[in-house]
Amino acid sequence: GVAHPSAGHTFNTSDYLQQRRAILDQEETDILGQGLVLSAEEEEVNKILMAAKDAEMEDGFQTLDFLPSKNFMTVIQQMEESQVFKIIRQMPKGAALHLHDTALASASWVVQELTYWPHLYMCYDTDDHLFFRFFEKPDTSCAWELVSAVRSNYVDPSEFDAMLFSKLSLLTEDPNEKYPDINTVWSIFQGYFIAITDLVMYRPAWEAYLYHALGEFADDNVLYVEFRGTLPPLYELNGTRLTEEESVAVYRDTTQRFVNDNPDRFFGARFIYAPPRGVDNATVHEYVSLMKRLKKAFPDFVAGFDLVGQEDKGEPLIAFVDELLQLSEADIRVFYHAGETNWMGMETDDNIIDALLLNASRIGHGYALVKHPEAKALARERDVPMEVCPISNQVRRHQALQFVGNECSNWWRT
Protein backbone atom coordinates (compact mmCIF):
# COMPACT_ATOMS: atom_id res chain seq x y z
CA GLY A 1 0.00 0.00 0.00
CA VAL A 2 0.74 3.68 0.09
CA ALA A 3 2.56 5.23 3.05
CA HIS A 4 0.22 5.71 5.99
CA PRO A 5 -0.95 9.25 6.65
CA SER A 6 0.70 10.71 9.72
CA ALA A 7 -1.79 10.70 12.55
CA GLY A 8 -0.26 12.73 15.36
CA HIS A 9 -2.20 13.98 18.37
CA THR A 10 -4.49 16.85 17.71
CA PHE A 11 -6.99 18.81 19.80
CA ASN A 12 -8.58 20.34 16.73
CA THR A 13 -11.82 18.66 15.56
CA SER A 14 -11.35 19.38 11.90
CA ASP A 15 -7.75 18.03 11.92
CA TYR A 16 -9.00 15.03 13.82
CA LEU A 17 -11.75 14.32 11.27
CA GLN A 18 -9.27 14.74 8.43
CA GLN A 19 -6.90 12.18 9.96
CA ARG A 20 -9.76 9.84 10.57
CA ARG A 21 -10.94 10.17 6.95
CA ALA A 22 -7.42 9.48 5.67
CA ILE A 23 -7.23 6.21 7.60
CA LEU A 24 -10.66 5.06 6.42
CA ASP A 25 -9.75 5.98 2.82
CA GLN A 26 -6.53 4.04 3.10
CA GLU A 27 -8.44 0.97 4.28
CA GLU A 28 -10.72 1.29 1.26
CA THR A 29 -7.81 1.35 -1.14
CA ASP A 30 -6.39 -1.81 0.47
CA ILE A 31 -9.45 -3.81 -0.56
CA LEU A 32 -8.97 -6.42 -3.27
CA GLY A 33 -10.33 -5.22 -6.59
CA GLN A 34 -10.53 -1.57 -5.58
CA GLY A 35 -8.61 -0.63 -8.74
CA LEU A 36 -11.36 -2.01 -10.99
CA VAL A 37 -13.08 0.65 -13.04
CA LEU A 38 -16.75 -0.15 -13.58
CA SER A 39 -18.58 0.72 -16.78
CA ALA A 40 -21.79 2.73 -16.51
CA GLU A 41 -23.89 -0.42 -16.74
CA GLU A 42 -21.76 -2.23 -14.16
CA GLU A 43 -22.18 0.80 -11.90
CA GLU A 44 -25.96 0.35 -12.15
CA VAL A 45 -25.72 -3.35 -11.30
CA ASN A 46 -23.37 -2.56 -8.43
CA LYS A 47 -25.89 -0.11 -6.99
CA ILE A 48 -28.59 -2.78 -7.00
CA LEU A 49 -26.28 -5.39 -5.50
CA MET A 50 -24.98 -3.05 -2.79
CA ALA A 51 -28.50 -1.95 -1.86
CA ALA A 52 -29.52 -5.59 -1.44
CA LYS A 53 -26.36 -6.36 0.52
CA ASP A 54 -26.72 -3.34 2.80
CA ALA A 55 -30.33 -4.28 3.53
CA GLU A 56 -29.39 -7.85 4.48
CA MET A 57 -26.40 -6.74 6.55
CA GLU A 58 -28.42 -4.08 8.37
CA ASP A 59 -31.18 -6.57 9.10
CA GLY A 60 -28.68 -9.13 10.42
CA PHE A 61 -26.92 -6.53 12.55
CA GLN A 62 -30.24 -5.60 14.19
CA THR A 63 -31.90 -9.00 14.56
CA LEU A 64 -28.75 -11.19 14.71
CA ASP A 65 -30.79 -13.51 12.53
CA PHE A 66 -27.98 -13.41 9.96
CA LEU A 67 -27.75 -16.39 7.62
CA PRO A 68 -23.94 -16.49 7.24
CA SER A 69 -23.64 -16.76 11.03
CA LYS A 70 -25.61 -20.04 11.09
CA ASN A 71 -24.72 -23.54 10.06
CA PHE A 72 -25.00 -23.58 6.27
CA MET A 73 -26.94 -26.85 6.26
CA THR A 74 -29.73 -25.39 8.34
CA VAL A 75 -30.26 -22.26 6.22
CA ILE A 76 -29.70 -23.31 2.60
CA GLN A 77 -33.30 -22.70 1.61
CA GLN A 78 -33.34 -19.25 3.19
CA MET A 79 -30.00 -18.46 1.52
CA GLU A 80 -31.43 -19.35 -1.86
CA GLU A 81 -34.19 -16.82 -1.25
CA SER A 82 -31.70 -14.05 -0.44
CA GLN A 83 -31.66 -11.21 -2.96
CA VAL A 84 -27.86 -11.02 -2.74
CA PHE A 85 -27.58 -14.73 -3.50
CA LYS A 86 -29.92 -14.43 -6.48
CA ILE A 87 -27.89 -11.60 -7.98
CA ILE A 88 -24.56 -13.34 -7.35
CA ARG A 89 -25.89 -16.56 -8.86
CA GLN A 90 -26.40 -14.78 -12.18
CA MET A 91 -23.09 -12.95 -12.18
CA PRO A 92 -20.21 -14.37 -14.26
CA LYS A 93 -17.91 -16.27 -11.89
CA GLY A 94 -14.84 -17.04 -13.92
CA ALA A 95 -13.59 -20.37 -12.70
CA ALA A 96 -14.39 -23.00 -10.06
CA LEU A 97 -10.94 -24.31 -9.26
CA HIS A 98 -11.45 -26.58 -6.27
CA LEU A 99 -13.86 -29.44 -6.99
CA HIS A 100 -13.79 -33.18 -6.36
CA ASP A 101 -14.65 -35.82 -8.98
CA THR A 102 -17.30 -37.59 -6.96
CA ALA A 103 -18.83 -34.44 -5.47
CA LEU A 104 -19.38 -32.52 -8.71
CA ALA A 105 -23.13 -32.80 -9.34
CA SER A 106 -26.02 -32.39 -6.90
CA ALA A 107 -26.69 -35.50 -4.84
CA SER A 108 -30.42 -35.05 -5.53
CA TRP A 109 -29.77 -35.37 -9.28
CA VAL A 110 -27.73 -38.53 -8.67
CA VAL A 111 -30.62 -40.06 -6.71
CA GLN A 112 -33.36 -38.97 -9.09
CA GLU A 113 -31.46 -39.86 -12.26
CA LEU A 114 -28.67 -42.40 -11.85
CA THR A 115 -30.25 -44.61 -9.17
CA TYR A 116 -33.21 -45.07 -11.54
CA TRP A 117 -30.99 -46.56 -14.25
CA PRO A 118 -31.44 -50.29 -14.91
CA HIS A 119 -28.79 -52.85 -13.85
CA LEU A 120 -27.93 -50.94 -10.67
CA TYR A 121 -27.36 -53.04 -7.54
CA MET A 122 -26.74 -52.08 -3.90
CA CYS A 123 -25.43 -53.80 -0.78
CA TYR A 124 -24.06 -53.12 2.69
CA ASP A 125 -20.72 -54.49 3.80
CA THR A 126 -20.02 -55.76 7.33
CA ASP A 127 -19.19 -52.20 8.46
CA ASP A 128 -22.60 -51.08 7.21
CA HIS A 129 -21.09 -49.09 4.35
CA LEU A 130 -23.41 -48.77 1.39
CA PHE A 131 -22.06 -49.79 -2.03
CA PHE A 132 -23.58 -49.51 -5.49
CA ARG A 133 -22.55 -51.21 -8.68
CA PHE A 134 -23.87 -51.69 -12.19
CA PHE A 135 -23.73 -55.32 -13.33
CA GLU A 136 -24.92 -57.46 -16.18
CA LYS A 137 -24.97 -60.21 -13.56
CA PRO A 138 -24.03 -59.41 -9.93
CA ASP A 139 -20.88 -61.03 -8.51
CA THR A 140 -20.61 -62.78 -5.15
CA SER A 141 -18.45 -60.18 -3.38
CA CYS A 142 -21.50 -58.81 -1.51
CA ALA A 143 -25.22 -59.56 -1.00
CA TRP A 144 -26.24 -57.48 -4.02
CA GLU A 145 -29.88 -56.49 -4.46
CA LEU A 146 -31.34 -54.75 -7.49
CA VAL A 147 -32.03 -51.11 -6.53
CA SER A 148 -35.31 -51.08 -8.48
CA ALA A 149 -36.46 -54.18 -6.55
CA VAL A 150 -35.60 -52.64 -3.16
CA ARG A 151 -37.36 -49.42 -4.15
CA SER A 152 -40.49 -51.29 -5.22
CA ASN A 153 -40.78 -52.77 -1.70
CA TYR A 154 -41.44 -49.28 -0.37
CA VAL A 155 -45.04 -48.07 -0.21
CA ASP A 156 -43.63 -44.60 -0.72
CA PRO A 157 -40.58 -44.71 -3.04
CA SER A 158 -39.68 -41.15 -2.07
CA GLU A 159 -38.87 -42.50 1.40
CA PHE A 160 -36.34 -44.85 -0.17
CA ASP A 161 -34.94 -42.00 -2.26
CA ALA A 162 -34.60 -39.84 0.85
CA MET A 163 -32.67 -42.67 2.52
CA LEU A 164 -30.35 -42.91 -0.52
CA PHE A 165 -29.88 -39.14 -0.47
CA SER A 166 -28.87 -39.28 3.19
CA LYS A 167 -26.10 -41.74 2.23
CA LEU A 168 -24.79 -39.41 -0.47
CA SER A 169 -24.88 -36.04 1.25
CA LEU A 170 -23.88 -34.48 4.55
CA LEU A 171 -27.08 -32.45 4.53
CA THR A 172 -29.07 -32.81 7.73
CA GLU A 173 -31.30 -30.66 9.87
CA ASP A 174 -29.38 -31.32 13.06
CA PRO A 175 -25.69 -31.06 12.13
CA ASN A 176 -24.52 -30.47 15.70
CA GLU A 177 -26.03 -33.71 16.90
CA LYS A 178 -25.10 -35.81 13.87
CA TYR A 179 -21.55 -34.47 13.56
CA PRO A 180 -20.30 -33.85 17.11
CA ASP A 181 -16.62 -33.60 16.14
CA ILE A 182 -14.24 -33.37 13.22
CA ASN A 183 -13.30 -37.07 13.03
CA THR A 184 -16.95 -38.17 13.08
CA VAL A 185 -17.89 -35.85 10.24
CA TRP A 186 -14.81 -36.85 8.25
CA SER A 187 -15.64 -40.52 8.61
CA ILE A 188 -19.26 -39.96 7.49
CA PHE A 189 -17.92 -37.78 4.65
CA GLN A 190 -15.62 -40.64 3.52
CA GLY A 191 -18.62 -42.98 3.63
CA TYR A 192 -20.33 -40.71 1.14
CA PHE A 193 -17.38 -41.04 -1.25
CA ILE A 194 -17.32 -44.82 -0.76
CA ALA A 195 -21.03 -45.07 -1.61
CA ILE A 196 -20.98 -42.85 -4.67
CA THR A 197 -17.74 -43.98 -6.32
CA ASP A 198 -18.88 -47.18 -8.07
CA LEU A 199 -22.24 -45.59 -8.80
CA VAL A 200 -20.71 -42.84 -10.95
CA MET A 201 -17.64 -44.73 -12.21
CA TYR A 202 -19.79 -46.94 -14.47
CA ARG A 203 -18.61 -45.47 -17.79
CA PRO A 204 -22.02 -44.36 -19.18
CA ALA A 205 -23.07 -43.08 -15.71
CA TRP A 206 -19.85 -41.07 -15.43
CA GLU A 207 -20.43 -39.51 -18.84
CA ALA A 208 -23.94 -38.48 -17.79
CA TYR A 209 -22.71 -37.31 -14.37
CA LEU A 210 -19.81 -35.18 -15.62
CA TYR A 211 -21.89 -33.72 -18.44
CA HIS A 212 -24.70 -32.85 -16.03
CA ALA A 213 -22.25 -31.39 -13.46
CA LEU A 214 -20.71 -29.08 -16.05
CA GLY A 215 -24.27 -27.97 -16.87
CA GLU A 216 -24.92 -27.15 -13.20
CA PHE A 217 -21.77 -24.99 -13.18
CA ALA A 218 -22.67 -23.31 -16.46
CA ASP A 219 -26.15 -22.56 -15.06
CA ASP A 220 -24.43 -20.75 -12.18
CA ASN A 221 -22.47 -18.78 -14.78
CA VAL A 222 -19.18 -20.52 -14.02
CA LEU A 223 -17.15 -20.46 -17.23
CA TYR A 224 -14.33 -22.89 -16.52
CA VAL A 225 -13.60 -25.62 -13.96
CA GLU A 226 -10.69 -27.67 -12.70
CA PHE A 227 -11.66 -30.81 -10.81
CA ARG A 228 -9.52 -33.08 -8.69
CA GLY A 229 -10.01 -36.81 -8.73
CA THR A 230 -8.55 -40.01 -7.35
CA LEU A 231 -9.02 -41.64 -10.77
CA PRO A 232 -10.78 -44.90 -9.92
CA PRO A 233 -10.87 -46.84 -13.21
CA LEU A 234 -14.17 -46.55 -15.09
CA TYR A 235 -15.92 -49.88 -15.78
CA GLU A 236 -18.37 -51.34 -18.30
CA LEU A 237 -21.51 -53.35 -17.57
CA ASN A 238 -19.70 -56.64 -18.19
CA GLY A 239 -17.11 -55.73 -15.55
CA THR A 240 -14.32 -54.68 -17.93
CA ARG A 241 -12.20 -51.98 -16.32
CA LEU A 242 -10.74 -49.15 -18.34
CA THR A 243 -7.11 -48.19 -17.79
CA GLU A 244 -6.32 -44.86 -16.14
CA GLU A 245 -5.46 -43.38 -19.53
CA GLU A 246 -8.70 -44.65 -21.06
CA SER A 247 -10.63 -43.23 -18.10
CA VAL A 248 -9.03 -39.80 -18.47
CA ALA A 249 -9.80 -39.92 -22.20
CA VAL A 250 -13.49 -40.34 -21.27
CA TYR A 251 -13.23 -37.33 -18.92
CA ARG A 252 -11.67 -35.29 -21.72
CA ASP A 253 -14.12 -36.35 -24.42
CA THR A 254 -17.16 -35.72 -22.21
CA THR A 255 -15.82 -32.27 -21.37
CA GLN A 256 -15.21 -31.55 -25.04
CA ARG A 257 -18.73 -32.66 -25.92
CA PHE A 258 -20.16 -30.30 -23.29
CA VAL A 259 -18.00 -27.40 -24.52
CA ASN A 260 -19.05 -28.07 -28.13
CA ASP A 261 -22.71 -28.06 -27.07
CA ASN A 262 -22.31 -24.85 -25.04
CA PRO A 263 -19.79 -22.71 -26.92
CA ASP A 264 -21.30 -19.41 -25.82
CA ARG A 265 -21.38 -20.12 -22.10
CA PHE A 266 -18.58 -22.53 -21.17
CA PHE A 267 -14.87 -22.56 -21.96
CA GLY A 268 -13.63 -25.87 -20.63
CA ALA A 269 -12.50 -28.08 -17.80
CA ARG A 270 -9.24 -29.66 -16.74
CA PHE A 271 -8.40 -32.53 -14.44
CA ILE A 272 -6.05 -32.60 -11.44
CA TYR A 273 -4.91 -36.11 -10.50
CA ALA A 274 -5.39 -36.15 -6.71
CA PRO A 275 -5.03 -39.58 -5.10
CA PRO A 276 -5.27 -40.22 -1.31
CA ARG A 277 -2.43 -39.09 0.96
CA GLY A 278 -2.77 -41.86 3.57
CA VAL A 279 -0.32 -44.19 1.80
CA ASP A 280 3.34 -45.33 1.86
CA ASN A 281 6.28 -44.04 -0.18
CA ALA A 282 6.12 -46.85 -2.71
CA THR A 283 2.54 -45.88 -3.53
CA VAL A 284 3.44 -42.21 -3.93
CA HIS A 285 6.22 -43.34 -6.23
CA GLU A 286 3.55 -45.05 -8.37
CA TYR A 287 1.34 -41.94 -8.24
CA VAL A 288 4.26 -39.92 -9.55
CA SER A 289 4.94 -42.23 -12.47
CA LEU A 290 1.24 -42.35 -13.40
CA MET A 291 1.15 -38.56 -13.18
CA LYS A 292 4.08 -38.29 -15.58
CA ARG A 293 2.33 -40.65 -18.02
CA LEU A 294 -0.91 -38.67 -17.80
CA LYS A 295 0.88 -35.38 -18.38
CA LYS A 296 2.48 -36.83 -21.49
CA ALA A 297 -0.74 -38.32 -22.84
CA PHE A 298 -2.97 -35.32 -21.96
CA PRO A 299 -0.71 -32.26 -21.81
CA ASP A 300 -3.64 -29.85 -22.18
CA PHE A 301 -6.38 -31.63 -20.27
CA VAL A 302 -4.47 -32.80 -17.17
CA ALA A 303 -3.52 -29.74 -15.14
CA GLY A 304 -1.39 -31.35 -12.47
CA PHE A 305 -1.16 -33.20 -9.16
CA ASP A 306 -2.48 -33.07 -5.59
CA LEU A 307 -2.98 -35.40 -2.59
CA VAL A 308 -6.33 -35.64 -0.78
CA GLY A 309 -7.88 -37.00 2.41
CA GLN A 310 -7.99 -35.79 6.01
CA GLU A 311 -4.60 -34.16 6.56
CA ASP A 312 -4.46 -34.78 10.30
CA LYS A 313 -4.85 -38.50 9.63
CA GLY A 314 -2.84 -38.84 6.42
CA GLU A 315 0.88 -38.48 5.85
CA PRO A 316 2.44 -35.00 5.82
CA LEU A 317 3.97 -33.81 2.55
CA ILE A 318 7.47 -33.92 4.07
CA ALA A 319 7.19 -37.74 4.28
CA PHE A 320 7.07 -37.85 0.47
CA VAL A 321 9.49 -35.09 -0.36
CA ASP A 322 11.84 -37.32 -2.41
CA GLU A 323 9.00 -38.53 -4.62
CA LEU A 324 7.27 -35.16 -4.90
CA LEU A 325 10.43 -33.33 -5.90
CA GLN A 326 10.45 -35.49 -9.04
CA LEU A 327 7.28 -33.72 -10.09
CA SER A 328 8.98 -30.34 -9.80
CA GLU A 329 11.87 -31.74 -11.79
CA ALA A 330 9.48 -32.93 -14.52
CA ASP A 331 7.90 -29.46 -14.56
CA ILE A 332 4.48 -30.78 -13.55
CA ARG A 333 2.24 -28.35 -11.73
CA VAL A 334 1.05 -29.20 -8.22
CA PHE A 335 -2.03 -27.99 -6.34
CA TYR A 336 -1.63 -29.46 -2.86
CA HIS A 337 -4.30 -29.58 -0.21
CA ALA A 338 -2.34 -28.10 2.69
CA GLY A 339 -3.06 -26.44 5.98
CA GLU A 340 -6.63 -27.71 6.23
CA THR A 341 -6.19 -28.25 9.93
CA ASN A 342 -7.30 -26.65 13.15
CA TRP A 343 -4.07 -27.58 14.85
CA MET A 344 -0.96 -25.51 15.20
CA GLY A 345 2.50 -26.91 15.75
CA MET A 346 1.61 -30.40 14.54
CA GLU A 347 3.19 -32.09 11.55
CA THR A 348 0.18 -31.29 9.39
CA ASP A 349 0.16 -27.53 9.61
CA ASP A 350 3.75 -27.54 8.32
CA ASN A 351 2.21 -28.88 5.09
CA ILE A 352 1.55 -25.30 4.11
CA ILE A 353 5.29 -24.60 4.13
CA ASP A 354 6.07 -27.77 2.16
CA ALA A 355 3.35 -26.99 -0.39
CA LEU A 356 4.97 -23.59 -0.98
CA LEU A 357 8.50 -25.00 -1.18
CA LEU A 358 7.26 -27.68 -3.59
CA ASN A 359 6.14 -24.78 -5.77
CA ALA A 360 2.36 -25.25 -5.60
CA SER A 361 0.49 -23.23 -8.22
CA ARG A 362 -2.45 -22.94 -5.82
CA ILE A 363 -3.08 -24.40 -2.37
CA GLY A 364 -6.26 -26.24 -1.37
CA HIS A 365 -7.82 -24.63 1.73
CA GLY A 366 -4.52 -23.33 3.13
CA TYR A 367 -6.11 -21.55 6.05
CA ALA A 368 -3.33 -22.63 8.44
CA LEU A 369 -1.52 -19.79 6.68
CA VAL A 370 -3.03 -17.35 9.18
CA LYS A 371 -0.78 -18.95 11.82
CA HIS A 372 2.40 -18.88 9.71
CA PRO A 373 3.47 -15.32 8.89
CA GLU A 374 6.64 -16.47 7.13
CA ALA A 375 4.66 -18.79 4.84
CA LYS A 376 2.09 -16.06 4.26
CA ALA A 377 4.83 -13.70 3.12
CA LEU A 378 6.21 -16.38 0.79
CA ALA A 379 2.74 -17.08 -0.68
CA ARG A 380 2.37 -13.37 -1.42
CA GLU A 381 5.81 -13.08 -2.88
CA ARG A 382 5.22 -16.05 -5.20
CA ASP A 383 1.62 -15.06 -5.82
CA VAL A 384 0.18 -18.40 -4.73
CA PRO A 385 -3.61 -18.30 -4.23
CA MET A 386 -5.34 -20.12 -1.36
CA GLU A 387 -8.55 -21.92 -2.35
CA VAL A 388 -10.66 -20.94 0.64
CA CYS A 389 -14.12 -22.46 1.16
CA PRO A 390 -15.87 -21.29 4.34
CA ILE A 391 -18.80 -23.68 3.77
CA SER A 392 -16.47 -26.67 3.57
CA ASN A 393 -14.67 -25.48 6.70
CA GLN A 394 -17.92 -24.98 8.53
CA VAL A 395 -19.79 -28.16 7.69
CA ARG A 396 -16.77 -30.34 8.31
CA ARG A 397 -16.02 -28.66 11.60
CA HIS A 398 -12.78 -27.21 10.45
CA GLN A 399 -12.13 -23.78 11.80
CA ALA A 400 -14.73 -21.20 12.76
CA LEU A 401 -18.24 -22.59 12.86
CA GLN A 402 -19.66 -19.44 11.39
CA PHE A 403 -18.52 -17.33 8.46
CA VAL A 404 -18.71 -14.16 10.45
CA GLY A 405 -15.34 -14.37 12.18
CA ASN A 406 -13.87 -16.95 9.79
CA GLU A 407 -10.13 -16.50 10.11
CA CYS A 408 -9.72 -15.84 6.40
CA SER A 409 -12.45 -13.23 6.25
CA ASN A 410 -9.89 -10.44 5.91
CA TRP A 411 -8.00 -12.07 3.03
CA TRP A 412 -9.66 -9.86 0.49
CA ARG A 413 -7.49 -7.10 1.89
CA THR A 414 -4.19 -6.89 0.10
Ligand SMILES: O=c1[nH]cnc2c1ncn2[C@@H]1O[C@H](CO)[C@@H](O)[C@H]1O
Ligand atom coordinates in the same frame (compact mmCIF):
# COMPACT_ATOMS: atom_id res chain seq x y z
O1 LIG B 1 -11.70 -30.81 1.76
C1 LIG B 1 -11.12 -31.87 1.47
N1 LIG B 1 -9.86 -32.11 1.92
C2 LIG B 1 -9.20 -33.25 1.62
N2 LIG B 1 -9.71 -34.23 0.88
C3 LIG B 1 -10.97 -34.06 0.42
C4 LIG B 1 -11.71 -32.89 0.67
N3 LIG B 1 -12.91 -33.01 0.06
C5 LIG B 1 -12.91 -34.21 -0.55
N4 LIG B 1 -11.74 -34.84 -0.35
C6 LIG B 1 -11.34 -36.17 -0.83
O2 LIG B 1 -11.38 -36.19 -2.23
C7 LIG B 1 -11.66 -37.49 -2.68
C8 LIG B 1 -12.57 -37.40 -3.87
O3 LIG B 1 -11.94 -36.71 -4.91
C9 LIG B 1 -12.29 -38.23 -1.52
O4 LIG B 1 -11.49 -39.32 -1.18
C10 LIG B 1 -12.32 -37.22 -0.39
O5 LIG B 1 -11.90 -37.77 0.83
